[in-house]
Amino acid sequence: MKKSLILAGLAASVLSFGTSAQQHSEQDHSKYVWPKDELVKKKLDNWQDIKFGLLMHWGTYSEWGIVESWSLCPEDEGWCERRGTSSANYFEYKKAYENLQTTFNPVKFAPEKWADAAQKAGMKYVVFTTKHHDGFCMFDSKYTNYKVTDAKTPFSSNPRSNIAKEVFDAFRKKDFMVGAYFSKPDWNTPSYWWPYFPPKDRNVNYDPKKYPQKWQEFKDFTYNQIEELMTQYGKMDILWLDGGWVRPFSTIDPNISWQKTIPYDQDIDMAKIAAMGRKNQPGLLVVDRTVTGEFENYVTPEQSIPDHYMPIPWETCTTMGTSWSYVPNDKYKSLREIIHMLVDIVAKNGNLLLNVAPGPDGEWHNEAYQRMEEMGKWVSVNGESIYGTKPVAPYREGQWAFTGKEKSTYLTYLAKEGETVPTTIVLPWKKVDKATQITLIGEPKPLKYKVTPNGIEVAVPEKVRTAVASQPAWVFKVANK
Template sequence: MGADTYLKTIEDTIKNGRFKDNWDSLSGFEAPSWYEKAKFGIFIHWGVYSVPAFKSEWYPRNMYIQDSEEYKHHLAVYGEHKDFGYKDFIPMFKAEKFNADEWAALFRQAGAKYIMPVAEHHDGFQMYKSGISPFNAYEMGPKRDLIGEMKEAFEKQDMTFCVSSHRAEHWFFLSHGKEFDSDIKEPLVRGDFYWPSMPEPDHHDLYGSPPNQTYLEDWLIRCCELVDQYQPKVFYFDWWIQTEAFKPYLKKFAAYYYNRAMEWGEEVAINYKHDAFHFGTAVPDIERGQFAELKPYFWQTDTAVAKNSWCYTPNNDYKTSNEIIRDLVDIVSKNGSLLLNVGPKADGSIPDEDKQILLEIGQWLKVNGEAVYDSTFWRIFGEGPTEIEEGQFTDGKSKVFTSEDIRFTVKGGTLYATLLVYPENGVVAIKALKEKSIHFQGIIEEINVLGFDEKPAWERTEEALIIQTRHVQSSAPVVFSIKIN
């Protein structure tokens, strides 16, 4: 389908659908019930940048910045940029060990309910069969529809399929290659891998050179093509779409996507950052961070198993599974969901470190998942002395929780209290459940500790609900299920 025809299809769908391309109409969006219940998903950063696997997925940009570590590495390993540029990694991206069914089995074992591969990163290489540009995984590199294979495998395992697009930043992502003798040269035309490589914004100017109509229409069509071909249930956007030039096109995309979902009879959502979307028209996402307090609206954190990179590198600085589990519990208690990223190798295999972390999370969720899945927030999210630093990019430092840090969720007639760090002496004090508490004045009928045979002793005092165990020991969070009346 040509660009003009696709744009007309988009306009016709908006014209004839319930959702129009304005914020008033899009405010009719409601977060999907399946999404609010899922709580835990897997993000996947995998692409041509996984071939050099140096520093991070921003290698394609940084390799063209003179005197950067990536630039020096590229010269030392691959030679002059005019002779071997980023495009020359594409034939090396073969995905020869990629097996979507194996990935699906692993992610299911990890306890994930939804999976979100990056369909196109800033580098502009499409991981799927596309009619827009030949620079896609079906025509080059692996010569396979990688996104299509993932969708089929994940849905067979009853996991919800989603996609992410980071295309917006491609406007400037490779622009530094024009500053010296590299393989990025004018003329660059629509459909070229390096097109358009325009001047990059600095930290004080989000715009740089605002995207032109041709680029914005191309961006819109790429997004709608993903919707039409793969029917994702969540569509995630990275940053830079919040800039003014994108606003009319964001509204068109949202209206198109929501209307198409109504045709399918499905509940879908869009993830956004930085107020790119009007509040209430999509689901807000916090990159590598979280909220300090409970929110009345559903939200998501996206973070990675590694602190330093979203993609695979041999030197990734990994978090521990217990760190991630504690963050998951904290996020869910505040009405959020955790999207956890892994970075496969270029050959399609998932690193052993990523696997181990996922399996350990899955083992914990197998025992304690009833406090997470299908749960909702309580009157307060929790208690304890440890303060969560709010905002983006705050997950670089490990949080030091104590045995007084407790998080609450509720499902039906059960209140769950999760001890982020279990006390060595087995004595737990939950202040929010004390006698005559302003938060809870009901009747506690029974208390159990998930995953342990021991029946805990307990009593309510004027200071706290005191729970005593003798044999419970765990380096991971411990969950009490409290039957209430």
């Protein structure tokens, strides 16, 4: 992933929060391939029901408080900018960056605390970065020494040094679905960035057709590391693959700007990887991001929300703060922003995967815990309008969002800052019968209403208005018998 650069404006098909969204917003979702494996379909249905997850980007880069991995990439882009005393010389910088392994020691690491906070916030699945593009493994891979469990890493002496395993175990104990983020490109391994050539950009730095044996080494390396994750880390629900430029040349869409810059065929044999993953983890969801086809079980717009309902499985992955990685004194989104995102996404048939980045000591910012607690208070009351629901047409209309399940329809009003529930409010809905009851979720007593040409006019008593006065969104439940 790339560091987000906040922009204003409406893209053609997405509400974009940053330039990193571009590679996902241009994707042709009409080519989505529904899975045929019954276990995969069942797990995908379950995943679509749980709606809300936690993503964590964490690695040695947290020690410098910089963007994850991208400062190693020799491209002239904002997210690749190098800083610090060695930034003037690329090779000195890369050596200093990789030397962070020798000081990484997150002594406050306690994943049970994260799992507890996420559960209270209403999250139900987790995706953890086992390896980002820089190649540093947060798991005990036997195929590299560039890992948290290597003797060069101070934290390796800690009994919980196999960080990915500890995270997965802690969240499983809270009944979370568990996902492994894994970067397909690896800028540390000599079979991807071959030391014989200097790296030119994010891509492999040699022509795989010219050096097929070297590329086969990389394919084997990638397969073997993923196999470790699929066989040694307990039940796995999601394999979440990043680095979409590592792909077969035949999948490149010439109409998509960033894909036109991929110089080589970088086929790593996803069919073989997926088959191995599902042999060891039946029903495994495979998310080969931006590579449209049978190995992208759901699509993942990044730092963006589609401006319309999408009939395929999808997930917005976005940051609670301004960065995917830990930044000192980061600015976090407000409760109102997060709840509005969640409601908007669910009404359009998506899930929200919200990123929180641990720091070099193994802790979150205090504000992250605070926001989790605030989210939990709203979700604990209004969760029935989120979990297990389906979008209901017209999906979004002004400040209203529509979801439903069984015989109930939920009309959620996304309140602006300082906006309060009026004494009467018109719901943009007319489907009622004599047995219909309307309530404001959290208040059990049915509200009085009448159907008008503009919708259902509901009277809201003062006691009810006071009870939800500080809420970022109000959920009206229209229940038919």
